[in-house]
Amino acid sequence: MAVVVREFDWSILMARAQAGDREAYRRLLDEITPYLRSLAAKAHRDRSDVEDTVQDVLLTVHSIRHTYDPSRPFGPWLVAIAHRRIVDRLRRQGRTVQHETPLPPGHETLAATEANYLEDTVDSMAVREAVEHLPPAQREAIKLMKLQEMSLRQAATVSGMSIAALKVATHRGLKRLRKLLNGSGGES
Structure with a gap:
């Protein structure tokens, strides 16, 4: 009922x-x-x-x-x-x-967290060291845009650079970082 x-x-x-x-x-x-x-x-x-x-x-x-x-x-x-x-x-x-096929932990590249810790530390240290070797405008652009993950507008406000200048500095900084990290160290 x-x-x-x-x-x-x-x-x-x-x-x-x-x-x-x-x-x-x-x-x-x-x-x-x-x-x-x-x-x-x-x-x-x-x-x-x-x-x-x-x-x-x-x-x-x-x-x-x-x-x-x-x-x-x-x-x-x-x-x-x-x-x-x-x-x-x-x-x-x-x-x-x-x-779907479940993968056992053995299929993971580095299943043990200890293995990832050293790799992450070395890579981040190498990147941070390479960033310090960039020209000042590129260094600031990379730090704000890539490391601190700011938007173009936020980075422009903080740095005092125009959005166009930030784009150029970021592009050139990334290009220079690739060369520094690959060992060629050439100027750009």
Whole structure:
């Protein structure tokens, strides 16, 4: 009996929502969400899949709410949408699982964090040392734009250089850094 009453209430709320009653629409969505969650939980084990499915259903309800006929029961209309979205997600998961191959840690280039630590330290030290050998304008442009990751506008404000000058200095600085790091050390 409670399900029939709830479904009747949902039918009324949807009819009001179709007429433009925002509060009725908000209440409808609030009331159907736990029900949709229970339907999705029957098909999915992962909580994030359940929530994603509920959101898919709610978005579909929103986009096709104009197709609901108020003279018909709301429950079957909603369940049909929910089942389609649940099946869609299961199909996507099935396709993904078929095409993915999990890689064991042995396939990683440097699985041990200790190996990455020394490499990162040496590279960053070499880069910072090379940056110090750049001409002043290029050094400042590289530090602001690349190391501190400022936008052109921010770097122009901080440095007092024009945006065009910053672009040129950054380009030349990167070119010079490549030469310094590759060992040729030529001027540009």
